[in-house]
Amino acid sequence: MTTAAYAPSRDLVSKVRRRLTQHYAARPATLSFAQPVLSITFDDFPASAADAGARVLEHHGARGTYYTASGMAGVKGPCGVGYTAADITRLVQTGHEIGCHTSSHADCARQDIFSTLEDLARNRDALMGMGAPAPRTHAFPYGETSGELKNNLPPRFMSARGILPGLNIGRTDLTQLRAYPLFGSGGMQRVSAALKAAAKRKAWVIAFTHDVSDTPSDWGTRADELDALLHEAHQLGFVILPVTAALERRLA
Numbered sequence: 001m002t003t004a005a006y007a008p009s010r011d012l013v014s015k016v017r018r019r020l021t022q023h024y025a026a027r028p029a030t031l032s033f034a035q036p037v038l039s040i041t042f043d044d045f046p047a048s049a050a051d052a053g054a055r056v057l058e059h060h061g062a063r064g065t066y067y068t069a070s071g072m073a074g075v076k077g078p079c080g081v082g083y084t085a086a087d088i089t090r091l092v093q094t095g096h097e098i099g100c101h102t103s104s105h106a107d108c109a110r111q112d113i114f115s116t117l118e119d120l121a122r123n124r125d126a127l128m129g130m131g132a133p134a135p136r137t138h139a140f141p142y143g144e145t146s147g148e149l150k151n152n153l154p155p156r157f158m159s160a161r162g163i164l165p166g167l168n169i170g171r172t173d174l175t176q177l178r179a180y181p182l183f184g185s186g187g188m189q190r191v192s193a194a195l196k197a198a199a200k201r202k203a204w205v206i207a208f209t210h211d212v213s214d215t216p217s218d219w220g221t222r223a224d225e226l227d228a229l230l231h232e233a234h235q236l237g238f239v240i241l242p243v244t245a246a247l248e249r250r251l252a
């Protein structure tokens with residue numbers, strides 16, 4: 001089974017609506033940390049993220065968060081073949097976090113709240129059927145959300161992650177944590193610059209990608225570049241933690 005790459009609407013109304021969601025903090029918090037924190041997250045997720053991606057993280061004594069869409073298990077898509085239930089088992093056993101990414105990988109800005117909540121529940125049940133604990137963090141597919149959805153997220157989620165770049169420090173919306181892509185033109189350089197800025201402010205950097213290999217897709221990351229980034233983070237004094245573990249380290 002193959003899924004084509006989907007792109008959310010780029011018309012003016014959609015763009016404005018997307019920008020407005022970030023100004024509405026459904027769950028405002030003031031975050032501070034004792035040391036800078038980095039979270040590496042994998043969306044969807046392709047099998048290579050559980051294989052090459054986990055290997056790089058574990059080599060650095062780190063663990064990641066896998067934002068999993070149950071409907072993408074075993075599905076061949078633009079980022080390669082999707083994960084298997086065995087991947088989930090192994091990731092959980094080795095201390096990685098399984099997060100929620102809806103079951104259907106829906107554009108949540110374009111479906112009604114009730115459908116999204118059903119989608120989230122369906123994903124939780126499927127992931128628990130694969131041996132994962134109920135997810136405590138969610139990532140919006142395509143970063144798409146709405147004020148109404150942010151208001152109505154199930155309370156079992158300690159956080160939700162978007163795709164707008166920025167450091168998570170000081171006044172933060174826990175229903176739309178900021179994150180940098182580890183792909184695209186200049187992507188790795190921007191994350192590297194964010195690490196340097198975050199080190200000075202003891203801030204939390206979240207980065208996201210999909211597949212990990214020597215020949216990644218347009219939405220994926222080279223294993224050696226991920227390795228170099230984690231090395232740089234350690235040099236700068238970062239602790240590298242899954243998203244929920246990072247949030248549990250907050251001082252305020």
Ligand SMILES: [Zn+2]
Nearest residue numbers: 043044141142
């Ligand atoms: Zn996704």
